[in-house]
Amino acid sequence: MNCAVIDDEITSLEIIGGLCKRYIEINSVNLFSSPIDCIKFMNKTQVDLIFLDIHMPNFNGFDFLETLNNNNFKAILITSDKSLAIKAFKFDCVVDYIVKPIDLYYFDLAVKKAFSLIKTQNLLEDTNKKILDNHIFININKRLIKINFDEIFLIKANGDYVNILTRNKTHVVHSSLKSIESKLLQDLFFKCHRSYIVNLKHIEEIEENNLLINKQIIPIGKGVRQKLFQKLNLL
Amino acid sequence: MESPNLNFFLKLSNEDQQFMMRLTNTLKMEFTNDKNLYFDALAQKDYKKMKFIVHRIKHKVGLLGLTKSYNVVIEFENDLINENLKLKDKFLLILNTMTKYLEKIN
Incomplete structure (x- = not known):
């Protein structure tokens, strides 16, 4: 300051x-x-x-x-x-x-x-x-493609790339998970594991140390389980 | 008349001797300057300037813990709006007390 x-x-x-x-x-x-x-x-x-x-x-x-x-x-x-x-x-x-x-x-x-x-x-x-910026532009083959945050189910680390899974397809983008995390809405997305960021809106089920999103089982890191529960609307 | 003190500066400096010394030196230097400006304005009967300088000195009166004098200075500052110098001598007494005290501080 x-x-x-x-x-x-x-x-x-x-x-x-x-x-x-x-x-x-x-x-x-x-x-x-x-x-x-x-x-x-x-x-x-x-x-x-x-x-x-x-x-x-x-x-x-x-x-x-x-x-x-x-x-x-x-x-x-x-x-x-x-x-x-x-x-x-x-x-x-x-x-x-x-x-x-x-x-x-x-x-x-x-x-x-x-x-x-x-x-x-x-x-x-x-x-x-x-x-206001409820979307992100990703660079694929020298084309900038707009993806709305709502459409993203999850983002998975993939070496020097990340896989962005949306309703229709998976985009492979040259980026780190950390870099893409800073561009997302913190209230909507959550890093549930060192290799995964999930869209909280699309979580269907949570069991033990896994969550279900778009028919995929995603692991939940031990250290973040409580933090994830705080972000969910639990009964 | 009440005695000036450095309690405020002691509390403020939190035993930081360097900071304490800087504060007292600045106060001494600025007070001497303000006092000269006041006497110049008084000689010229420039009431607006006098009020402005008295306002500045008022803060320094408070810094030296002179609570009763502080109220006298408030009254004098208000009187100057109406070009009233009735508290001039009381104010001078306050200035002299502060001068003597600040001269003693190394």
């Missing part, structure tokens, strides 16, 4: 910057005494979380938020002014409002709240993207 701290007071920058270093989730902390410098930085680099002062000369914290209204970041406002909280929470990106001098307990709560929101947002975006 990349963070930025914007405050015209160097003491505040040092304090907040120092506190940020306590969180392993934060990869980089970038300090700015002017919001304009941060905007320039954000034109080149993705920033996930911003600690923002409000009262700054020429261009204040609210000017900053208005300018970057559609940007994809969360903000924690840190100010000596108690009176601006209502205005602050009108901005969707504002997670929390902290009054200086910083109370370490409330700072920690605010940061953890921001982490949780950023995580959820990233997960949602990822899922939405995958739902």
Whole structure:
């Protein structure tokens, strides 16, 4: 996670910057005494979380938020002014409002709240993207063929290739199981064995350490049995 | 008058001496600068600038644990909106207390 701290007071920058270093989730902390410098930085680099002062000369914290209204970041406002909280929470990106001098307990709560929101947002975006991309293109004899996820029964490792079994045929594709796994919808597919990924929707039966899918018996790895059960709608 | 302290910085630095030293040095440097800006603004009767600097100093008053003084500074900051300098001397006293304390810190 990349963070930025914007405050015209160097003491505040040092304090907040120092506190940020306590969180392993934060990869980089970038300090700015002017919001304009941060905007320039954000034109080149993705920033996930911003600690923002409000009262700054020429261009204040609210000017900053208005300018970057559609940007994809969360903000924690840190100010000596108690009176601006209502205005602050009108901005969707504002997670929390902290009054200086910083109370370490409330700072920690605010940061953890921001982490949780950023995580959820990233997960949602990822899922939405995958739902929109409900298919995969595979390269067969220099032709790109579209296969909908729904059509796939299972994928089996086959040396340097994988066999993708669909309703009508089996496609042999030059890929690893790991590589294809990252392109699939995690909620729909499950790696039940080191050589097999199955479409959960098409599982017909499970008995001991095997499952039945499209009349084929597929082994279930010992270590993943419980995980598989968690993914199924069990009575 | 209440005495300034570095309790907040001690808690914040979590026994990291280097961080503690960086914080106190930055505070000393910035406070001296803010104080000069305040006196300049006062001499020019620039109330808007004065309010802005008092706001910055207010945070430093809080950082040094001066809770009662912090409330005085809030009041002074609000008074400056109406160009009212009635708390000017009290504010000066706070500045002097902070200056003396920060001078003692190595």
